[in-house]
Amino acid sequence: MPDTKYVDMYLQSFGNANSSYGDGRLNFNASKENKKDTYIYNPEDPAVQLIDVSENEVAVPGNYKDEEKRKDILCYTSEELEADLTITGDIIAEFYASSTAPDTDWVVKILDVDEEGNSIKLADGLLTAKYRNSFAKPEFMKADEVYNFIIRTSKISNTFKKGHKIRFTITSSAKNFIFPHSNTKKSFNSTKIVIAENTIYHGEKYPSKIILPIEG
Structure with missing residues (x-):
C-alpha cells in the first residue's frame, strides 16, 4: 500500500524471555546491550499450534495465553500502545540464532495482547534452519555458531487498539501444524531425536527485530 511505512521493533531482554512471564520486550528503539x-x-x-486443520484455520483466532506459559517459547512484548496502530501486509522477522543441534525449526508468531492478557494470534511463519539460504542447497548448522535468519509471516491486516500490546514469540515446534523436528540431519524421518538448546541473540552486535508494515 502506498501509505505504508516499514518500522523496526527490536527484541530485547535481560536474558530471560522464556514464557510470557519472562522479561522479553519489543521496543521501537534499538539497544546497544548484547543479550x-x-x-x-x-x-x-x-x-x-491452536488450529483445526480440517477448517484450514477458518475459525476464531487462537488465544495463546495459556500456551505462552511454556519455558520453550520466547515472548517479546511491547509496552501498552498509546494510540491505535494499524498494520497491513506481511511482517518480516529477522533474527540471529544458534543451536546445539545441526538442524531445527524456527516458528514465529505475531499476537495482539489485550488488557486482560488474552494473546490472539494474527500471523505466523516458520523456517527449517538448514533452508536459511536456499531450499535447493540446504546447509546444516555448526554447534553454537550464530546464524542470521529471515522469516516472512502470513499476511494480515489488524488494528492494535490503544492499551493493547504487540507480542512476538519464537519457538521450535507447532504440534498439529508441522511434525516435531528431531533436531537431527534427517529431520522428521529420523528414528533418533536430540534435545537442543536454541538461543536467540539481540543487541548492537545482533540486532534481531521484526519489521511491521504500519499504515499512515
Missing part, C-alpha cells in the same frame, strides 16, 4: 535468550526444545514435548 541472549536460550530455551530447551524437546521433540517429544512440542509446543501446540
Whole structure:
C-alpha cells in the first residue's frame, strides 16, 4: 500500500524471555546491550499450534495465553500502545540464532495482547534452519555458531487498539501444524531425536527485530 511505512521493533531482554512471564520486550528503539535468550526444545514435548486443520484455520483466532506459559517459547512484548496502530501486509522477522543441534525449526508468531492478557494470534511463519539460504542447497548448522535468519509471516491486516500490546514469540515446534523436528540431519524421518538448546541473540552486535508494515 502506498501509505505504508516499514518500522523496526527490536527484541530485547535481560536474558530471560522464556514464557510470557519472562522479561522479553519489543521496543521501537534499538539497544546497544548484547543479550541472549536460550530455551530447551524437546521433540517429544512440542509446543501446540491452536488450529483445526480440517477448517484450514477458518475459525476464531487462537488465544495463546495459556500456551505462552511454556519455558520453550520466547515472548517479546511491547509496552501498552498509546494510540491505535494499524498494520497491513506481511511482517518480516529477522533474527540471529544458534543451536546445539545441526538442524531445527524456527516458528514465529505475531499476537495482539489485550488488557486482560488474552494473546490472539494474527500471523505466523516458520523456517527449517538448514533452508536459511536456499531450499535447493540446504546447509546444516555448526554447534553454537550464530546464524542470521529471515522469516516472512502470513499476511494480515489488524488494528492494535490503544492499551493493547504487540507480542512476538519464537519457538521450535507447532504440534498439529508441522511434525516435531528431531533436531537431527534427517529431520522428521529420523528414528533418533536430540534435545537442543536454541538461543536467540539481540543487541548492537545482533540486532534481531521484526519489521511491521504500519499504515499512515
